[in-house]
Every structure is written in structure tokens, then in C-alpha cells.
Amino acid sequence: MKNSMALCAALLGLAMGQAHAGSGGDSYNLVEKGRYLTTLGDCTACHTKPGGAPFAGGVAIDTPFGKLVGANITPNVANGIGSWSFDDFQNVMSKGHSPGGKLLYGAMPYTAYTKVSREDNQAIWAYLQTLQPVDNAVETNQLPFPFNVRTALIGWNLVNFTEGEFKANPQKSAQWNRGAYLVEGLGHCGTCHTPKNLLGGDKNSAFLGGANLQGWVAPDITANSHSGIGGWSAEDIVQYLKTGANRFDIASGPMAEEVEHSSQHWKDEDLMAVAVYLKDEPKDVAVPKALPASEAAMVAGKAIYADRCSACHVGNGEGVDGLFPKLAKAPLVNGADAASMIRVVLAGSRAGATDAAPTAPAMPSFGWNLSDENIADVVTYVRNSWGNAAPAVSAGEVKDLRKAMLDNR
Ligand code: HEC
Ligand code: HEC
Ligand code: HEC
Incomplete structure (x- = not known):
């Protein structure tokens, strides 16, 4: 409500500032386009505290190096971006620089946003101007x-950043x-789904190949x-991104x-474009050999399952x-x-x-009634049954993760 009032006020301001009649509609369209683009870019995730x-900032982002916090990007002069010009904003999106030559950290995904067109950035900028400062x-x-x-980011950028707008492949x-x-x-899917090097930069040779994010895995x-x-x-991909679930899987954690x-707010045609792109160049790989069913962990795991x-x-x-995700031949299981x-x-x-599937089903926790050994066995069993094949899990790995999760509470 507050938001739309701010929008109206800003639009009135814009419309009144216009020299000729009729162009108020154009600025409305520009702002609406910008609003949609910020949804595509999920700026809220890091810039709006629950x-x-x-967009007043304050969302903490845990990185392997420590904590970064999303900035205030409302048009407040003292603490937001109220005194900026469009070019200042364009530099953030395309170069990762803020005014005064301040270099930004890659937690602000400019390594991906650099591909956004100047025209789209103008719309985002117009929308940000309408926010309540x-x-x-x-x-x-x-x-x-x-x-x-x-200043260390100068070196980081040299190794990990290629500046430049998206160029269409004819x-x-x-x-x-x-x-x-x-x-x-804008979708910056690689921020989570591309494996990282030791500096936290993307390993572009393995683009979207799957990555570990602070205890969650964003699969291949x-x-x-x-x-x-x-x-x-x-269609499966579109359904997953639109509703958070399909016949294979249900989104949880950071993907939920x-x-x-x-993505639930993306236009269907944009989701379909994503699906067409992701499905291009299918790679049929030889399925690795599953552990034999006779192995001790497999026998124990089968009973627990x-x-x-x-x-x-x-x-x-x-x-x-x-309702309940498919575990057979699931990417998360085979990673x-x-x-x-x-x-x-x-x-x-x-x-x-999501709006399309309002009640979310839940998976119970087993941390309290299964031992590290039990969990290792059942996970190993799932990873090596029904067409799945992936390395066995040890009780030690479960123990370490259990401890890390307790420490982070
Ligand atoms: C994954 C988290 C994340 C997402 C998504 C994200 N940002 Fe950021 N953003 C940050 C962080 C963290 C900073 C502060 C970085 C720093 O100080 O080095 C930042 C900084 C900025 C700044 C610079 C502010 C300043 O005062 O210097 C702008 C402008 C900005 N973001 C705009 C956007 C827009 C627009 C979007 C969506 C298209 C977006 N961000 C999406 C995390 C994010
Ligand atoms: C903030 C991190 C993050 C971002 C950004 C992100 N993802 Fe994900 N994604 C994940 C995680 C984590 C999972 C695993 C979810 C789970 O375990 O249920 C996932 C799962 C998925 C899956 C299901 C894979 C499977 O095997 O079940 C698809 C498809 C997917 N993401 C597509 C995308 C696309 C397309 C984008 C960009 C528009 C994107 N993701 C952006 C973190 C992210
Ligand atoms: C009461 C029903 C229920 C039981 C019992 C249950 N699960 Fe689940 N499981 C779910 C639901 C619902 C989800 C999806 C939750 C989500 O997406 O956040 C899920 C998700 C999962 C996932 C993640 C799948 C993915 O691709 O995102 C795995 C792995 C899993 N369960 C394994 C197990 C194992 C192993 C057991 C037995 C030790 C088990 N589940 C018992 C309901 C159940």
C-alpha cells in the first residue's frame, strides 16, 4: 500500500515535470518495466529485510569469507542512492563500481548483471526512483x-570478472x-549454481554445473x-520455476x-525461454556404476528406508x-x-x-532419532538405488554437518 502510494506520488511528480501531455504514460510504462526487471533480478533477496x-537494505549474506550486507538502494540522499545519477547506477550494474571509485564485492552479483542492457538498467533506475526513500x-x-x-578487489576483478553487455548469438x-x-x-542463476574457485569467483568452465552454498547444494x-x-x-522446468514443484522435485532452502x-512472478514466455536455453545441447553421459546392493551400508540403508x-x-x-519429491534419478541425489x-x-x-501451490508439504527431521551411521547408510542407499549412482556417504560427513548446523543456530 505504502509502496503504491509512493509510486503514485512519484508518477505525479514525473508527469507534472513533463513538458508535453501524453508522456506520463511512457514514464508509467518505464517504471512498470523496471519493477518487473527488479523481480527478474531478485534484488529483493538481498536488499529487502523480511x-x-x-529495498532499504540490511539483509546479511554469509560468504565463505565472512558477512556482507545488502545496501540501502532507496532514493534516500543520506543513506541510499538519492544523490546518484543514472550513470552511477549503470556503473554498479556493469562494472561493480559505486561513486567515488568504491569497488563492490561480488556478493552483489555484478559479474552477472554486467550483461544487462543499458536500456533495461534505465528502467530499473526509473523504478528505484519511485521507492519510498x-x-x-x-x-x-x-x-x-x-x-x-x-582495494584487493582490483585483483579479484582481473581474475574473476569480464565486463560487458550480453551479445546475442546469431x-x-x-x-x-x-x-x-x-x-x-539478470537471473544470475550462476551465482548459486556455478562452482566457485578459491577466491569465490565463478568457475566458468563448469557454468551451472552445481555448487555448495553454506550447507545447501545448488545442483547441476x-x-x-x-x-x-x-x-x-x-514444461517440467517451467512448472518448477513457476510453482516450486514438479513431478521430479520440490524447491527448498535458497531455491524456495x-x-x-x-521466478513465480516471471512471465510464462520468459520461463519458457529459460527452459529452452537450459535444455540446449543435451549431454548424455555414461551413468557411473552404483554400489552393489549386497554391501553392508546398502543392506542397512534399505531397511531404514x-x-x-x-x-x-x-x-x-x-x-x-x-507432494513428495522423486528420489530416483534426481540431480540432487546424484550430485x-x-x-x-x-x-x-x-x-x-x-x-x-507459492501462489500456485499455497500449502507447502514438509519433510520431517530425522536428526533426533537416526544416528550418524543410520543417516549415512540411508543416504548411501538412496544414492545407489533405482538408477541412481553416486559416492557413498560416511558417518563422519554426517557428524561434521550435524555439528556445523548446531554451531550456526
Ligand atoms: C545476492 C545478493 C544481491 C542481489 C541479488 C542484489 N544485490 Fe545489490 N548489493 C548486494 C550487496 C551485498 C551490496 C553491497 C556490496 C558492497 O558493499 O561491496 C550491494 C550493493 C548494491 C548497490 C550499491 C549501493 C551503494 O551504496 O554502493 C546497488 C545500487 C545495488 N546493489 C543494486 C541492486 C539491484 C538493482 C539489484 C537487482 C537487479 C541487486 N542489487 C541485487 C547484494 C545483492
Ligand atoms: C540463491 C541461490 C539460487 C539462485 C539465485 C538460483 N538457484 Fe536454483 N537452486 C538453488 C538451490 C539451493 C537448489 C536446490 C533446491 C533443493 O534442494 O530443493 C536449486 C534448485 C534448482 C532447480 C532444480 C534442480 C533439481 O535437480 O531439482 C532448478 C531447475 C533451478 N534451481 C533453476 C534455477 C534457475 C533457472 C535460476 C536462475 C533464474 C536459479 N535456479 C537461481 C539455489 C539457487
Ligand atoms: C512425511 C513424509 C516424508 C518422510 C517420512 C520423508 N520425507 Fe523426504 N521429503 C518429504 C517432503 C515433503 C520433501 C520436500 C521438502 C522440501 O522441498 O523442502 C522431502 C524432501 C526430501 C529430500 C530432498 C529431495 C530434493 O530433491 O529436494 C530428500 C533427499 C529426502 N526427502 C530424503 C528422505 C529420506 C532419506 C527419508 C527417510 C529417512 C525421508 N526423506 C522421509 C517428505 C518426507
């Missing part, structure tokens, strides 16, 4: 020494190019047929948030469409890194609710 004023001072850089020294369709623009640019979302989503149709804030898991995920791991799976079994999880 329950806080829109909020006088909220935010110290974004809360990293420990030496990571808090911004060999591909307009739809594919729209998908590439969204995935590589390439068209790889074993560890990726090669088995999903374009992404769906709630962002029958007892504790099969009621929901079904005996053959097929799950129940839209090299089992952290997400172990976390879900230890702590349980509730999928995000």
Missing part, C-alpha cells in the same frame, strides 16, 4: 581483515537468446542426463526463496507428484556433493509456498 521497508544506514562491509580491504533463436540473457544476466542444472536436468522437459520472490522414508517417497523412490541431502534428512525441510 518485514522491512522495500528510507533513512536507514547500512554498513555493507562486515568482512574480517584482510577481506574487508576493498546462430540461435530469439527465444534461446532471451533465455541466455536471463540466466546469465545443465542438460547433463545423469547429474543434471537432462531428463526434464521444458528464489521461487517465492522471483523401508521403515522411515518409503511412506512418503514410495518404495521405488518415485515419490508422489507435487558428487551430498551435503544438501544430508541436511534435509538431519533437519527436515519445508518447501516454499
Whole structure:
């Protein structure tokens, strides 16, 4: 409500400032376009604190190097971007520089946003101008020494950043190019789904190949047929991004948030473009060999699965469409890194609710009634049954993650 009043006031201001009649409509369209683009870019995720004023900052982002906090990007002069010009904003999006030559950290995903067109940035800028200015001072850089020294980012950028607007590939369709623009640019899917090097930069040779984020795994979302989503149709991908669930999986953790804030609101044609792009160049890979069913961990795991898991995920791991995720041939299950799976079994999880699927089903936690050994066995069993094949999990890995989760509470 507050938001739309601010919008009206700003539009009146814009319209009254116009020299000729009729152009008020154009600025309205520009602002609406900008609003949609900020949804595509999920700026809210890091710039709006839950329950806080829109875009007034304060969201803490945990990185392997320490804590960064999303800035106040409302048009407040003292503590927001109220005194900036459009070019100042364009420099943030395309170069990762704020006014005064301040270099920004990659937690602000300018490494992806650099691909956003200047025209789209103008619309985002127009929309940000209509926000309620909020006088909220935010110290974004809360990293420990030496990571808090911004000049080190000169070197970081040299290694990890390629500046430049998206260039269409003339060999591909307009739809594919729209998908590439969204995935590589505003959608910044690689921020979570691309593995990182030791400096926290993207390993671009493995773009979207899956990555571990502070205890969650963002799985491989390439068209790889074993560890990726090669088995999903374009419609499956659209349904997942629109509703947070499909016949294979239900989004949880950071992806549930992404769906709630962002992708459920994307236009269907944009979701379809993403799907067409992600499904391009399917990679059929040889399925690795599963552990033999006779192995001790597999025998023990099978019994635990029958007892504790099969009621929901079904005996053959097929799950129940839209309610209980399919565990057979699931990317999350076949990934090299089992952290997400172990976390879900230890702590349980509730999928995000979306407008399309308002009640989210829940996965119970087993941390209190299964031992590290039990969890290692059942996870190993799931990872090596019904067409799945992935490295076994040890009781030690479960123990370490259990401890890390307790420490972070
Ligand atoms: C994944 C988290 C994340 C997302 C998504 C994100 N930002 Fe940021 N943003 C940050 C962080 C963290 C900072 C502060 C970085 C620093 O101080 O080095 C920042 C800084 C900024 C700044 C600079 C503010 C200043 O005072 O210097 C602007 C402008 C900005 N973001 C705009 C946006 C817009 C527009 C979007 C959406 C298109 C967006 N951000 C999406 C995390 C994010
Ligand atoms: C903030 C981090 C983050 C961002 C940004 C993000 N994802 Fe995800 N994504 C995840 C995580 C974590 C999972 C695993 C969710 C789970 O375990 O249920 C996931 C799961 C998925 C899956 C399901 C894969 C499977 O095997 O079940 C798809 C498809 C997907 N993401 C697509 C995208 C696309 C497309 C984008 C960009 C528009 C995107 N994601 C942006 C973190 C993210
Ligand atoms: C009461 C029903 C129920 C039981 C029992 C149950 N689960 Fe789940 N499980 C769910 C639901 C619902 C989700 C989706 C939750 C979400 O997305 O946040 C889920 C998610 C998962 C996931 C993540 C799948 C993915 O791709 O995102 C794994 C792995 C999993 N369960 C394994 C197990 C194992 C192993 C057991 C037995 C130890 C088990 N579950 C018992 C309901 C159940």
C-alpha cells in the first residue's frame, strides 16, 4: 500500500515535470518495466529485510569469507542512492563500481548483471526512483581483515570478472537468446549454481554445473542426463520455476526463496525461454556404476528406508507428484556433493509456498532419532538405488554437518 502510494506520488511528480501531455504514460510504462526487471533480478533477496521497508537494505549474506550486507538502494540522499545519477547506477550494474571509485564485492552479483542492457538498467533506475526513500544506514562491509580491504578487489576483478553487455548469438533463436540473457544476466542463476574457485569467483568452465552454498547444494542444472536436468522437459522446468514443484522435485532452502520472490512472478514466455536455453545441447553421459546392493551400508540403508522414508517417497523412490519429491534419478541425489541431502534428512525441510501451490508439504527431521551411521547408510542407499549412482556417504560427513548446523543456530 505504502509502496503504491509512493509510486503514485512519484508518477505525479514525473508527469507534472513533463513538458508535453501524453508522456506520463511512457514514464508509467518505464517504471512498470523496471519493477518487473527488479523481480527478474531478485534484488529483493538481498536488499529487502523480511518485514522491512522495500529495498532499504540490511539483509546479511554469509560468504565463505565472512558477512556482507545488502545496501540501502532507496532514493534516500543520506543513506541510499538519492544523490546518484543514472550513470552511477549503470556503473554498479556493469562494472561493480559505486561513486567515488568504491569497488563492490561480488556478493552483489555484478559479474552477472554486467550483461544487462543499458536500456533495461534505465528502467530499473526509473523504478528505484519511485521507492519510498528510507533513512536507514547500512554498513555493507562486515568482512574480517584482510577481506574487508576493498582495494584487493582490483585483483579479484582481473581474475574473476569480464565486463560487458550480453551479445546475442546469431546462430540461435530469439527465444534461446532471451533465455541466455536471463540466466546469465539478470537471473544470475550462476551465482548459486556455478562452482566457485578459491577466491569465490565463478568457475566458468563448469557454468551451472552445481555448487555448495553454506550447507545447501545448488545442483547441476545443465542438460547433463545423469547429474543434471537432462531428463526434464521444458514444461517440467517451467512448472518448477513457476510453482516450486514438479513431478521430479520440490524447491527448498535458497531455491524456495528464489521461487517465492522471483521466478513465480516471471512471465510464462520468459520461463519458457529459460527452459529452452537450459535444455540446449543435451549431454548424455555414461551413468557411473552404483554400489552393489549386497554391501553392508546398502543392506542397512534399505531397511531404514523401508521403515522411515518409503511412506512418503514410495518404495521405488518415485515419490508422489507435487507432494513428495522423486528420489530416483534426481540431480540432487546424484550430485558428487551430498551435503544438501544430508541436511534435509538431519533437519527436515519445508518447501516454499507459492501462489500456485499455497500449502507447502514438509519433510520431517530425522536428526533426533537416526544416528550418524543410520543417516549415512540411508543416504548411501538412496544414492545407489533405482538408477541412481553416486559416492557413498560416511558417518563422519554426517557428524561434521550435524555439528556445523548446531554451531550456526
Ligand atoms: C545476492 C545478493 C544481491 C542481489 C541479488 C542484489 N544485490 Fe545489490 N548489493 C548486494 C550487496 C551485498 C551490496 C553491497 C556490496 C558492497 O558493499 O561491496 C550491494 C550493493 C548494491 C548497490 C550499491 C549501493 C551503494 O551504496 O554502493 C546497488 C545500487 C545495488 N546493489 C543494486 C541492486 C539491484 C538493482 C539489484 C537487482 C537487479 C541487486 N542489487 C541485487 C547484494 C545483492
Ligand atoms: C540463491 C541461490 C539460487 C539462485 C539465485 C538460483 N538457484 Fe536454483 N537452486 C538453488 C538451490 C539451493 C537448489 C536446490 C533446491 C533443493 O534442494 O530443493 C536449486 C534448485 C534448482 C532447480 C532444480 C534442480 C533439481 O535437480 O531439482 C532448478 C531447475 C533451478 N534451481 C533453476 C534455477 C534457475 C533457472 C535460476 C536462475 C533464474 C536459479 N535456479 C537461481 C539455489 C539457487
Ligand atoms: C512425511 C513424509 C516424508 C518422510 C517420512 C520423508 N520425507 Fe523426504 N521429503 C518429504 C517432503 C515433503 C520433501 C520436500 C521438502 C522440501 O522441498 O523442502 C522431502 C524432501 C526430501 C529430500 C530432498 C529431495 C530434493 O530433491 O529436494 C530428500 C533427499 C529426502 N526427502 C530424503 C528422505 C529420506 C532419506 C527419508 C527417510 C529417512 C525421508 N526423506 C522421509 C517428505 C518426507
